[in-house]
Amino acid sequence: MGLVVQKYGGSSVADAEGIKRVAKRIVEAKKNGHQVVVVVSAMGDTTDELIDLAEQVSPMPSGREFDMLLTAGERISMALLAMAIKNLGHSAQSFTGSQAGVITDSVHNKARIIDVTPGRIRTALDEGNIAIVAGFQGVSQDKKDITTLGRGGSDTTAVALAAALDAEVCEIYTDVDGVFTADPRVVKKARKIDWIAFEDMLELAASGSKVLLHRCVEYARRYNIPIHVRSSFSGLQGTWVSNEPIQQGDRKVEQAIISGVAHDTSEAKITVVGVPDKPGEAAAIFRAIADAEINIDMVVQNVSAASTGLTDISFTLPKTEGRKAIDALEKAKTAIGFDSLRYDDQIGKISLVGAGMKTNPGVTAGFFEALSDAGVNIELISTSEIRISVVTRADDVPEAVRAVHTAFGLDSDSDEAVVYGGTGR
Amino acid sequence: MGLVVQKYGGSSVADAEGIKRVAKRIVEAKKNGHQVVVVVSAMGDTTDELIDLAEQVSPMPSGREFDMLLTAGERISMALLAMAIKNLGHSAQSFTGSQAGVITDSVHNKARIIDVTPGRIRTALDEGNIAIVAGFQGVSQDKKDITTLGRGGSDTTAVALAAALDAEVCEIYTDVDGVFTADPRVVKKARKIDWIAFEDMLELAASGSKVLLHRCVEYARRYNIPIHVRSSFSGLQGTWVSNEPIQQGDRKVEQAIISGVAHDTSEAKITVVGVPDKPGEAAAIFRAIADAEINIDMVVQNVSAASTGLTDISFTLPKTEGRKAIDALEKAKTAIGFDSLRYDDQIGKISLVGAGMKTNPGVTAGFFEALSDAGVNIELISTSEIRISVVTRADDVPEAVRAVHTAFGLDSDSDEAVVYGGTGR
Numbered sequence: 110m111g112l113v114v115q116k117y118g119g120s121s122v123a124d125a126e127g128i129k130r131v132a133k134r135i136v137e138a139k140k141n142g143h144q145v146v147v148v149v150s151a152m153g154d155t156t157d158e159l160i161d162l163a164e165q166v167s168p169m170p171s172g173r174e175f176d177m178l179l180t181a182g183e184r185i186s187m188a189l190l191a192m193a194i195k196n197l198g199h200s201a202q203s204f205t206g207s208q209a210g211v212i213t214d215s216v217h218n219k220a221r222i223i224d225v226t227p228g229r230i231r232t233a234l235d236e237g238n239i240a241i242v243a244g245f246q247g248v249s250q251d252k253k254d255i256t257t258l259g260r261g262g263s264d265t266t267a268v269a270l271a272a273a274l275d276a277e278v279c280e281i282y283t284d285v286d287g288v289f290t291a292d293p294r295v296v297k298k299a300r301k302i303d304w305i306a307f308e309d310m311l312e313l314a315a316s317g318s319k320v321l322l323h324r325c326v327e328y329a330r331r332y333n334i335p336i337h338v339r340s341s342f343s344g345l346q347g348t349w350v351s352n353e354p355i356q357q358g359d360r361k362v363e364q365a366i367i368s369g370v371a372h373d374t375s376e377a378k379i380t381v382v383g384v385p386d387k388p389g390e391a392a393a394i395f396r397a398i399a400d401a402e403i404n405i406d407m408v409v410q411n412v413s414a415a416s417t418g419l420t421d422i423s424f425t426l427p428k429t430e431g432r433k434a435i436d437a438l439e440k441a442k443t444a445i446g447f448d449s450l451r452y453d454d455q456i457g458k459i460s461l462v463g464a465g466m467k468t469n470p471g472v473t474a475g476f477f478e479a480l481s482d483a484g485v486n487i488e489l490i491s492t493s494e495i496r497i498s499v500v501t502r503a504d505d506v507p508e509a510v511r512a513v514h515t516a517f518g519l520d521s522d523s524d525e526a527v528v529y530g531g532t533g534r
Numbered sequence: 535m536g537l538v539v540q541k542y543g544g545s546s547v548a549d550a551e552g553i554k555r556v557a558k559r560i561v562e563a564k565k566n567g568h569q570v571v572v573v574v575s576a577m578g579d580t581t582d583e584l585i586d587l588a589e590q591v592s593p594m595p596s597g598r599e600f601d602m603l604l605t606a607g608e609r610i611s612m613a614l615l616a617m618a619i620k621n622l623g624h625s626a627q628s629f630t631g632s633q634a635g636v637i638t639d640s641v642h643n644k645a646r647i648i649d650v651t652p653g654r655i656r657t658a659l660d661e662g663n664i665a666i667v668a669g670f671q672g673v674s675q676d677k678k679d680i681t682t683l684g685r686g687g688s689d690t691t692a693v694a695l696a697a698a699l700d701a702e703v704c705e706i707y708t709d710v711d712g713v714f715t716a717d718p719r720v721v722k723k724a725r726k727i728d729w730i731a732f733e734d735m736l737e738l739a740a741s742g743s744k745v746l747l748h749r750c751v752e753y754a755r756r757y758n759i760p761i762h763v764r765s766s767f768s769g770l771q772g773t774w775v776s777n778e779p780i781q782q783g784d785r786k787v788e789q790a791i792i793s794g795v796a797h798d799t800s801e802a803k804i805t806v807v808g809v810p811d812k813p814g815e816a817a818a819i820f821r822a823i824a825d826a827e828i829n830i831d832m833v834v835q836n837v838s839a840a841s842t843g844l845t846d847i848s849f850t851l852p853k854t855e856g857r858k859a860i861d862a863l864e865k866a867k868t869a870i871g872f873d874s875l876r877y878d879d880q881i882g883k884i885s886l887v888g889a890g891m892k893t894n895p896g897v898t899a900g901f902f903e904a905l906s907d908a909g910v911n912i913e914l915i916s917t918s919e920i921r922i923s924v925v926t927r928a929d930d931v932p933e934a935v936r937a938v939h940t941a942f943g944l945d946s947d948s949d950e951a952v953v954y955g956g957t958g959r
Contacts, residue, residue, distance in 0.1 A: 125587060129591060132591075159610065162610070163617060165550035166614050166615075166617050166618040167617040167620065169621075171617060171620050173627065174614075174616040174617045174620070174626075175613070175617070177616075178609070178614060178617075181606040181607075181610045182606075184605065184606040184609065185584065185603060188599045188602040188606075189599075189603060190591075191596070191602075192588060192591050192592040192599045192600070193591040193592055195592065195595075195596050195599070196593070196594075201599075202599075203602050229678075253633070253654075255630075
């Protein structure tokens with residue numbers, strides 16, 4: 110029996126009862142003979158409450174102090190969790206990100222892990238302890254300041270520790286049963302995926318699936334750490350994310366042609382109208398966007414009208430960046446020389462992901478046919494080797510997702526196969 | 535203009551408004567040309583709320599984890615305070631006890647500071663920052679674990695930092711205007727003391743005065759750091775505690791014969807009845823008490839009755855230790871050979887403190903006369919070079935304190951000279 114890293118999110122440790130429930134599960138793993146490292150997020154709404162307080166004292170809190178403030182949240186949950194485990198008769202020690210050796214760069218609020226030196230964790234484990242580590246936080250290499258890793262940071266902490274400690278598996282406990290072939294709130298017949306390859310999971314995460322963040326999966330792939338996403342409420346097997354298919358009993362789980370359908374309604378579309386169709390125009394537009402530090406997603410340029418020599422360029426980006434992008438482009442209007450801008454935040458993106466589509470040329474056609482049969486109009490298309498994405502009206506998204514899910518044989522046999530965890534958050 | 539250390543307690547930073555008010559005061563000191571180091575406690579009831587949570591997950595939380603938990607409180611207040619200061623246009627950085635170099639022993643929940651290495655604070659100051667330091671916490675020298683300093687720990691942090699940084703003064707901001715000649719809730723005519731010597735302040739603290747704790751004053755005396763106790767609500771001069779009298783305008787504040795009257799109703803009295811009057815008996819009793827790790831205060835042995843050869847021994851101790859002391863003595867009853875125990879928690883202690891009494895032989899007589907005139911019966915007496923304490927019935931304490939206060943000319947001229955701070959907590 111080797112070392113496992115378990116990560117519990119805020120909804121799993123929302124109150125004293127949750128902490129005691131999680132403590133029991135951790136002790137279970139220890140009793141099964143594992144060395145156990147636990148990464149824990151702040152309790153329930155703690156982080157939001159701290160952000161509220163910060164806004165009350167300062168409209169623009171400094172990054173360094175904001176990180177110092179937010180990291181109080183995990184300090185509370187990890188200490189309580191260690192106490193609860195001790196109360197069950199097992200020894201546990203809690204460690205801050207800094208104590209656990211999570212070394213980051215100095216970009217406050219969204220630092221990146223650059224090294225993990227888990228000497229104290231190793232010692233605690235060797236002395237028979239369960240090690241509890243604060244998720245989401247680290248210490249900067251140059252200034253020794255406290256940093257936070259940004260959204261989904263606790264998952265990344267867990268994977269990074271698993272890599273540094275050469276863990277057998279990184280278990281991500283959450284309030285759903287695993288990764289599904291589509292969002293179960295939209296597709297009632299969505300199925301839990303038993304195993305998915307890193308590559309496919311990366312595309313799903315990039316396409317709007319929220320269970321695991323891109324960054325965490327990328328880290329796991331780089332260090333080849335299998336992730337097991339599962340519910341902290343049920344005891345069921347969840348979804349394995351790894352390089353190699355897993356063995357379930359006698360059965361080797363097969364690579365599916367299609368892993369799942371993801372959707373995303375958090376993006377907007379900007380169309381730059383009347384762009385002179387000559388070299389350097391697109392570059393000028395996206396230089397203006399990049400200089401404003403805005404990440405864009407899909408880009409499409411129409412064929413130019415021969416009569417005018419003008420073309421349109423459309424791209425998608427997070428709605429939250431919309432205002433900034435429009436401002437940046439308006440400022441560069443004369444230099445670029447376009448006619449006008451159109452902003453549309455009523456769009457949605459539907460993506461079909463599967464490594465199998467590389468060798469199955471019919472997939473793209475089948476995808477478009479399914480959307481057409483459902484009466485869904487396609488506005489933009491973008492593809493990668495293992496993904497096709499389209500932009501549609503936001504209103505069409507639920508119907509489009511269901512149609513594609515059914516067309517590719519992803520529907521489960523029962524009407525409501527989804528087992529939700531406790532809170533159903 | 536030199537370096538000042540300011541300490542703000544939990545009631546001064548109870549909410550966002552309090553934090554903003556304190557931030558203004560800190561910036562004021564900075565504008566006056568000082569280098570400013572601020573020690574801050576956890577906001578209002580934060581610590582109590584964290585203790586509640588701990589009790590919900592474990593009846594006997596481990597010391598290490600309990601300290602990890604509690605230190606989240608100062609992390610929140612210090613980060614918010616730094617943000618509030620930045621919002622006023624001044625640069626500030628917050629530091630945990632560990633980052634500030636507060637090195638302690640490993641006794642969790644009541645660690646003692648053994649060294650302060652404030653390199654990061656010094657750097658922050660030299661770069662023009664206001665340094666905000668978490669009170670009440672440190673890091674253990676051997677294990678590098680987070681520790682807390684116990685009750686009144688933030689005051690000790692402030693004095694220790696002031697000593698390590700060679701500060702001009704350590705300002706302790708609180709919700710009263712300073713140290714008074716008696717508790718203003720009991721004696722309406724109590725006067726604020728302008729200056730008091732370390733020695734007298736130590737005796738007042740040991741005798742029940744709650745404004746400053748003994749440990750903090752002791753530290754300040756050892757390193758000769760003047761303390762200025764003052765209100766964070768009013769802008770008034772408070773009480774200076776130092777070796778040498780202060781200068782106020784043209785006037786040098788004189789050493790008073792009597793500094794003040796303290797009282798304490800938190801103690802109980804145990805009388806061991808029928809102890810054989812022979813060598814080693816008292817030693818056996820107090821060995822039993824000491825082995826149970828109970829601190830006692832006053833001890834009195836009656837003259838033995840010639841007819842029986844038996845005597846009684848009485849001592850006082852914190853009420854909270856009463857049960858434990860009785861148990862320890864009962865266990866040793868046969869070995870010690872006494873008749874019975876009497877436990878009395880309806881007692882109070884009144885102490886008169888003043889370095890001047892060394893050279894004024896009439897003080898003791900005056901003290902007893904004042905009590906006698908007030909009809910107060912004395913049960914035990916204990917004296918030091920600069921203090922006389924008596925035990926009376928608890929009910930007699932307020933009247934006794936007022937009588938002594940008046941007899942020694944401590945009453946202020948006006949009927950209600952006391953200026954209270956905002957919350958009046």
